[in-house]
Each structure stands twice: as C-alpha cells, then as structure tokens.
Amino acid sequence: MEKFKVIFQPSGSRGQVEEGKTVREAAQELGVDIESVCGGKKTCGKCKVQIQEGSFEKFNIESEADHLSPIMEDEKRKLKDTEVKDNYRLSCTAEIKGDILVFVPEESRAGGQVVRKAAGDIDVTIDPIIKNYYVELVPPVLEEAEGDLERLLKQLEKSHDLKDISIDYLVLKGLPDIIREGKWKVTATIRDDKEIIKVFPGFADKKVGLAVDIGTTSVVGYLTDLETGEVISIDSMMNPQVSYGEDVMARITYAMTNDDGLKKMNSSIVDGLNKIIVNVTKKVDLTPEDILEFVIVGNTCMHHIFLNINPEPVGLSPFPPAFHHSIDVKSRDLGIRGSPGSYIHVLPIEAGFVGADNMGVVVAVAPEKQDQILLIIDIGTNGEIVLGNSKKLVSTSCATGPAFEGAQIKHGMRAAPGAIERVKISSFAKEVKFKVIGETEWHNKTQKIKARGICGSGIIEAVAEMFKSGVIKKNGTFNKELDTKRIRKNDKDMLEFVLAWKDETSIGKDISVTLGDIRAIQLAKGALYTGCKILMKHHGIDKVDKVILAGAFGSFIDKEASMLLGMFPDCQLDKVEAIGNAAGDGARIALINKKLRKEADKTAREIKYIELTVDPEFQTAFMQSMYFPHMKDDFPHIQDVLDKIPK
DSSP: OOEEEEEEETTOOEEEEETTOBHHHHHHHTTOOBOOTTSSSSOSOOOEEEEEOEEEGGGTEEEOGGGBOOOOHHHHTTSOHHHHHTTEEETTTOBBOSOEEEEOOGGGBSSOOOOOOOOOOOOOOOBOSEEEEEEEOOOOBTTBOOOHHHHHHHHHHHHHOOOSOEEOHHHHHHHHHHHHHTTTEEEEEEETTTEEEEEEESOOOOOEEEEEEEOSSEEEEEEEETTTOOEEEEEEEEOGGGGGOSSHHHHHHHHHHSTTHHHHHHHHHHHHHHHHHHHHHHTTTOOGGGEEEEEEEEOHHHHHHHTTOOOGGGGSTTOOOSOOSOEEEEGGGGTOOSOTTOEEEEOOOOBTTBOHHHHHHHHHHOGGGOSSOEEEEEOSSSEEEEEEOSSOEEEEEEOOOGGGGTTTSTTBOOSOTTEEEEEEEOTTTOOEEEEETTOSSSOOTTOSSOBOEEOHHHHHHHHHHHHHTTSBOTTSOBOTTOOOTTEEEOTTSOEEEEEEOGGGBSSSSOEEEEHHHHHHHHHHHHHHHHHHHHHHHHHTOSOOSEEEEESTGGGTSOHHHHHHHTSSOOOOGGGEEEEEOHHHHHHHHHHHBHHHHHHHHHHHHHSEEOOGGGSTTHHHHHHHHTSSSOSSOOOGGGHHHHHTSOO
C-alpha cells in the first residue's frame, strides 16, 4: 500500500503513513497527542486539526486539503462554517490520500502547556507613558455653549497644565455620552501628555497594559498594573505560525513562495494574540477594552510578520530590516483588541537577525551600564548574543533551530505534564533516573504522571549525562563497546539510547535519544558557541566575567550540563546566571517606564552587529564547536568533571 508524508506541527513529528489511515491514527503512530474524549468514536468533536496548504520548501512537501478524504456531513456538523472554510478537519474522520502538513491547535493538544515564561522581578522607576487626569467640568449654559472637547481641554490645562492635547477620533465620538454619564466629572487617560486615548466617567484609577513576547515557538503576554508595575495575569501559547515553519528562515521562505503567505502568518499571530488578550484579562475580571497600552517584542522576522511587513529582505544578504527604530501603532490598525484608542509600542531592532526581543533583554540587563564583561545569550529557536560592557557592545544571531525547545527530537515535546525535564545516568551501570513535569519527585512506579516525551531542558540534560557517563563520545557518536541493553538500533537501523522503558511511559513505547537527536543538539549548541567565540574575538577578549542565560529555556537547564555540552565558553559556574524570560521583562520595563524606551532606541544604534557567516574563521570555528564540549578549547572550571568521564 502506498505511503505518504505526514508532518505534524508544532511538535515537528513526521513520518510515512499508509494511505487510508486517519489523521488521528497517523498522530498515534508518530507520537502526537491529540485530544479525543470519545476515544476516536467520532462523537466528541475535540480532535480538530487544520490542514496547511501550499508548498513548504523546508519540509519538501506539497500539502493540500484535498489530500484527505472528502469531508462528510457528519463531520461538518461538528465544525463551524468558518472552520470548514479554513480547512479544519476532525482527525478521527479524515483519511490520508496524499502528503499533508497538519497543524494541531492548542485546544486539540492533550494536556495543557506549562507556562515557562514567568515574570521575573524587576527594579525600575514607575513612570508609564499612560497617565490618568481627573477633572470636573463646568456644565454648559446658553450664554456659554462651548463644545464638550474644548471644555475638557480647557479644564485639563487649568487643572494639570496640559497644553496642545489631541484626542483619538473614536474617543471623541463617545465623549458627549461619557461626560454626561459622569455628570461632568471625568478622568482622561492621556498618552505621553499628548493624546487623549480614553475618557472614564467620574474618577478612575485603573490603568493596565500588556507586554508581549512573540517568540518563534511560543508567545506570552504579561498583563501589568501601570500604577504599580505588578504583573496581575499571565497567559501563553505555542506560536500558531509554527505550522508554516519551525524557524525564522522557514517562515521567510513561506512568505516568499506563497502569494498569501504573509497574510496567513500575520492573521495567525493576530488571532493568537487576541486569544491571549481575552484569556489574560478574563482571569482578573477585566476585558480586552481595559488594556490602555501594549509593548511588543520579537525577533526581526516575528516583528515584521506581526506588523504585516514583508520579511523577505531580512532573509537575503545584507539582511536589512524595513526599519530599525521603535514604532508606535494604534492597536486597532493591527487588528489587536484593546481600548479603542490604545497604542502598540514595538521596541527597536539592532540588526537583521537581532531583533526587538533582544533589545528587550538589553533593556532588562542594561549591559551598557556595567563595568564587567557580560556574555548575554538569549536561548530560543533563534539564538541572540550580546557581549560587552559600558565601553563596547557587540551582538550577533545564530540559527539554533527548535531542538532546544524539544522540536526535531524523536520524542521531543513542549513543556507539558509528562515531559521528561531532568535526567541522571549512572557512570558504571548506565542506569537512568528521570523526572517529569507535573511530579515533584524523580520517577517511581507509584507516580500518576508517566513520561510522554522529552522537553528542551530534558534533552539537554540527557545528552550531557550521556556524555558524562561515557555513553557517547566527544564527537557525539555512541560508544559501541558498552555492554548495556539501553544502547540499541531502532527500526531505522540508527543507534539510540533508551531513557524510559515502555512500562514507564504513557505512550506505550520506549522513549529514547537517537543519534539524530544528538546531532540536532550538536548543531544548536555549536551555533551558540561559535557565535560567542567570534564576538569575543571582535571584542578583543579571551574570557568573560559573567554569562547570563536569558529565555524561558535558559532558566530550566542545568549550568554544569550546558557547559559540559559546550553551549558557551568556559566561565566560573557561580558566574553563570539564568534570568528567565528577559525579553518579556524588558517589554514590561518599557511598558512602565517611558524614559527607558528612548534609551533603548539610543542603545540599539550603539551596538555593533557582527555577521557570523562572513567571518573567515566561521566554518572552522563551527566544526570545532560540534564536539563536546569543544574540539580544542579548555574548560578549567569543569575539568574535574571531564577527567572523570569513562574512556
């Protein structure tokens, strides 16, 4: 029977599936969990998936909706008309007739994603661009029937010394009703002391804003009290654009090769962000219309797609963005739900592939104000690095790919309950201990939550432990001389190492780390290390004072494990600090301090960008960086660990 290529996103799982099998059956074969309350009996309608259409160069696939069996009336009844139009199908019903790229929406994924981009503590002066001004107006009389707006502007000047104030048109439309509802007492919300963006009847002190980090793989929103700086609600999701490509280059290619590619990707992130806005406000009994200001960060590709700007030039040498500086846009102009007069502020871009998200990190860490040499690594699908201090700052970007997020890994998965996040391997017996998300203790037979796969921190620790215990060699190949049943060949005749036996998992099969998984980690960590070394060369230094790991992922990886793999150059371990989602923290800082927005624009222009691929030493440096921890470089701060690795 003929087989067809099936790819599931955002997990990245893929394989050849026999013709006639349902999408749900394909998902089961490839280890993709899709919600199905009825157990595949075609009654619950919970297993919705979306079929992506077009040519996907990265995956070498032509995906079309008609590569599935025709939709039947029973199936239609469980789908909305808009869903049918957008190529949604029930995975338990749709049969495979050709190659397909399948996106599994968040609500159809079994198990909720664990939010790993929690808000960090920030110490910054509260001085938001949004301020509320209470005024009491004199009601008009026949002798002085001045316009409502003029009356308001006059009182704002008299009471608060505010001059030359404009007003948003939609706010103006509702002004007469608001003034009379408040019985001539109102609170005007004014942005940057220049524009009235909202008017409340009576006295109001409510001011909330939303900081958003649009990552290549995930999106997180922080609802923030603009008066106190407190984060009052958080919500996150997988970036729905993942179905169009796992990394930035894949999405740029999709925009280039599909006439409606940009439109589709823009719509997906706008729809996704609006879902976050609804969720994050609902949690605290607010509405999207209560949000008065937004700050958005994201890498250059995410930045352009969100703003509906063609990202193609960013993918072509010399990689110029559409613009470098920060920008303010009405939220309604971008289709984003908020207060009708609200603005979205987008932080500046440093260079082609060092975007507004990295400026968020810079705002949070402030290396331009430090004396010590900082190496700041924002670990994600796109790795961004800043090196230096108050005297000199250099930056670069490297394509690490989604392996650190658990994608492109055989049993990789997002950080959800059941994901292996910690691994220990004994040096002698090569026995494995692991811990899964959702359980506080290391795995034991009495635990309710069994292993479903491996998340990013888990695969890092697993590969590090395999190296540390002698399961794999310095070059990433398996030690075939070891006598252990955990090293074996899989059905593709590829060596793998079993982390969890099938009776320890919830998927009914062993969870393993393959040679392909190790190669994916080598490529990702090699890209990071090479970026760090080339920046150090351009800065004229051979060591750094402190390593700062930014990004949600960086907060969950073991410092020793990451150095054992060679993710960054040698450094004193107690000088390696994980600071969480610094890009999101920087967005929050910009949300509550308008002065630092201006400083960000200035700093972005002072950072010198280094393009790695044109450096004459790049290829050699990258090849050497593929080894654990490195082919040649010394690591004195972990040498005692390296000396104990079985030969």
